[in-house]
Structure formats: C-alpha cells, structure tokens
Amino acid sequence: HVSATHASTSPGPQTPRRDSRLLADSTRPRPLPFPMFRRRTARPFCARKAEAARRTGVLAPPRSSSSLLFSRRVGTPSRRSRRGLSIMWAAGQRRQRWGVTLALATASMAVATTAIAVQSLSGRKRAGALAKPAAPRMVVRTVTTGVTLKPGDCAQWEKELRKAAETNMKVAAALKEAGFEVQSTRITTNPFEEYIQTDSVDLAIRDAKEIERVATKAGISLISLGPATRSEAVQLIPNIIQSSSILSVSIPVGLKNGAPDYARALEAAEACINISRNTPGGIGNFQLAVSFNARPNIPFFPVGFHRGQSASFAIGCESTPVVSQAMMEAGKEGEVTLEQLGPAIREAMERDMKTIDKIAKECERKMGVWYDGMDTSVAPNPNELSLTKGYEASGLGRFGESGSLCVSSIITSAAKSIGVRRTGYSGLMLPPLEDYGLAHMAMDTYTISDLLLYSAVCGVGLDTVPVPGNTPATKLAALYCDCASLAFRLDKPLTARLFPVVGKKAGEMTTFNSPYMCNGKIFEVP
Secondary structure, X not given: OOOHHHHHHOOOOOXXXXXXXXXXXXXXXXXXXXXXXXXXXXXXXXXXXXXXXXXXXXXXXXXXXXXXXXXXXXXXXXXXXXXXXXXXXXXXXXXXXXXXXXXXXXXXXXXXXXXXXXXXXXXXXXXXXXXXXXXXXXXXXXXXXEEOOOOXXXXXXXXXXXXXXXXXXXXXXHHXXXXXXXXXEEEEEOOHHHOOOOOOXXXXXXXXXXXXXXXXXXXXXXXXXXXXXXXXXXXXXXXXXXXXXXXXXXXXXXXXXXXXXXXXXXXXXXXXXXXXXXXXXXXXXXXXXXXXXXXOOOOOOOOOOOOOOOOEEEEEEEOHHHHHHHHHHHHHOOOXXXXXXXXXHHXXXXXXXXXXXXXXXXHHHHHOOEEEEEEXXXXXXXXXOOHHHHHHHOOOOOOOOOOHHHHHHHHHHHHHOOOOXXXXXXXXXXXXXXXXXXXXXXXXXXXXXXXXXXXXXXXXXXXXXXXXXXXXXXXXXXXXXXXXXXXXXXXXXXXXXXXXEOOOOOOOEOOOOOOOOOOXXXXXXX
8 A cells, every 4th residue: 555655745636556467467568589488477487496495495596697587576577687688598599509500510420420430341342342343335246237139220229228328327326326336337138149140150240249339339348148049149159258358148058858958058068168268268258157047137247138128227236245244243242143143144234235225216216217126145256355254253164164055045045035126146156266265265175066065055056166177068068957957946046157277177276367356276077
C-alpha cells in the first residue's frame, strides 16, 4: 500500500494503484531471440537452484551476475540487462560455432589418419596393383569388303572396287576415331572363274593384271579373287600368284560320296609345290589356301570370298595378345581353375569387341552397306605377346604337352561366346609362323599331328606350316584329306596353308623375310 508520507507529498489527486501484473503485460518488451528468456519461462535456472537449496538445506553456489539480471516479480529484464544478455548470447554462439568447426576438423583429421593407416597396411598389395600392366588394346587386323564382279566388264570392276575401297575407308576411319589401330583394309570377290577368262593362261593373267591395276588405283593393297572350283581354274593359280603379290586365291576340297575329294586334294598339292618352286623361298604359298567347308564372308585371307549381289563388309581382329594377357593375369591371382579361365578370356575379348561391333553397326546404318559381322578368332601377331605364355599360365603345362587340347577348347568356346554379330571361323588360330612362341616350340613340344588334333576344337587348321621341300604331292594331299574329314565331320570351316621349303629338311629353320611371319623349324610330314 502507499504510505502516508508519500500520499501527503504527492501532488495532484491520488490514483488507485494498478495491478503489477497488468503493468508488466503492458510494458513487456519484444521476446528475445532465445527461448530461455521469454516471458513464458517459469523461472531462471539460478533461481530454481536457489529455491531447491532452500528446500533441501543444501547451500547453493553464489548466484552469477547473469542470474541477478532477472526480476522474479516482473519477469522481464531491463534495457541494460537485455543488452548484457545479448552480448553474452552472441559470445555463446561464437563459442558454439567454433566448437562445431573444431569438431569437424578433428573428425576430418581422424578420417585422413585412418585412410593413411589403411594405405600403409595394404601398401604392398596396392603397389602390386599399380605395377600391374595395362590391358592391351584390341587391334583390328582387317576391314574386308566383299563385292560381286561381272565377266569381262572392266568398267564395272573399277566401279565396284572403288565403292568397296570407300566403304573400307569410312569404317576404318570410324574405328581409328574411337582409338583402335587398323592394320589393313582388304577386298574379296566372288569366285574368280565367274569373271576372269580361264580359257588360257595368257587371258587369265591379263584379267588378273587388270584387277590389280584397278585395285591399286583405288588404294587397295590386298584383294582375294575367291576360290577356284574347276580343274582348269586350279591349274591357273600358280601363274596368277606369280604375276602379282597382292592377289590371293583358294582351292576348296569338298566331299564325294561322303569322302574327301582326293583328286582335288592332289591338284591342290601340286599347285602348292609349283608355287614353292617358282616364287622366292616359296613365299608365294602365303597367298594360297586350301579350304574345307569354308563359308563366304570370312574377313581373313587368303580363304575369304564373297557371295551376294550387294556389297557387304566384315571385320577381323588380332586378339592373341589380349587373350594371353588375360590368362597370365588370371594365373597371377593364385591357382587358376579351368572354370575361371573361360570367363576371364571372354571378358577380356568383349571389352573391345563389343565397342568395335557397335561402331560397325553404326557404319552399316549410315552407309547402307550390310555388315556381315566380326570374326572373333584369336589371331596372333609375330611381333606381339605369344599365346604360349597363356598356356603356361593356365597351370596345365607348356603348349604341346598334356592339357593343351583342353586349353585350346576353352579358348575357342570363349571366342564363340562373344556377344557380337559373328562370322567366319570365330575360333582359335594356331599358325606356327605367325606366333614367335609357336615357332620356337615347333618340333620340340608339338608336331603336325598335334596341330591336327587341336584343329578338332580350334578354328583354322594347318595354317602357315613349313614342310620339307621334297615332300611328295601325295603326302600333302593326304594331309588335306585329314583336314577335310575333320571339317565336314564337325561341320566347321578349316584351311591348310602349307609351305614346302625347297632345299630344307625337317628340323631346319626357315629363312622367310616377311613382315607377316616369323621363322621357325620345319615340320616333318607324318
């Protein structure tokens, strides 16, 4: 209540006293930006501690200066106290932010320390992974376009060959743009006896020379004239090969009454011996293949030929280094199992083959030229990693020893399982003079009989096999009949490309000077 002294000295009429709660509500400032100081807060923390101390008899710690800024009766701080609280709140916020920053920095340092520790613990394994050589890139050995030529029409020959050369150039450019090496572009034709005059040697050579002139003019470096299906055409082959180094031909040996055509096999053997005697070192046989059950549109030479009214193209790759590297890497991981070998080879081949196949299909769409597919054969290069290294890494011994047939079958199965449009052999190639490892082991760990055995599960047959120069034609014909029997019995394409080396015996080294072959020991014909 108001005292008498105050009442007597107060000027003017006396006004009744207003309730303090109403006064507090009317003069209440705006809430501070932190909830603990709002009007709705029951009591400050320090006041609650003091009251608890009074009830329990426990002496409370002295109240801090901040707790004295509160008025329990009114419940709101003064302007001065509000300013002090704001300063204290800002300082607390800064401390909180610095605390969060310090916590984040500490956590980052802990993560970095853990990573460094993990790196140091696995240092040897990581060093081994970094030292692992990069997987070799697939090489495109050939882009081959097939055309059909008409008899005696030189203008049509030039037109078709030029169009085929343009197709090869566009496909090769697309592959090179994607980062692939393209070694060569080639052209195949229908069987040459359908458009070259075979009535005499002179007429045949004249037409062959015209084909070579047109091809050279169009920028074509290799052309296959296709197979000779008649005896008169077979007899012209040695003369055609002697007249040109860019023309390739083939002699198919089929079946007669369910048995290999021995007469045709003997004609092919005589042509092979003729070429060996009339070309330098017998190198002309590089352009001749004796084929068995061969289909059209094989991109590899010399067996490739074309069938169909319109042009088409196919692609052949050089994948032996890729396959051998994959087998070696699988062997490094420990004891490799045969079940793991096939998937490892397939994965390595598909890595680039699917990209090449996609590019080829896009070229087909843009150019309107049919894409026959890719020959996924495991083809070697005499200057690259040998396939024999992969055989050794498989754990079944060296090439030619027990287990080689098994590994050959696994490689062929992997090549035939590639998810692309396939054509040609699509199997394993084992040419002794195109793989330095095979050339080195010739007549030491394997023979011609072994190559025939592997042909049952491989893709080519007897390719680039040197034999003594005095081998009779009847023995060569017998080898051809063996290949024919395998090809037709197993319904697969096979070829034989034998090299009789004049003046050389079995076990001696060849002396070929060719960028496409290496030199090795001459095989004995069984």
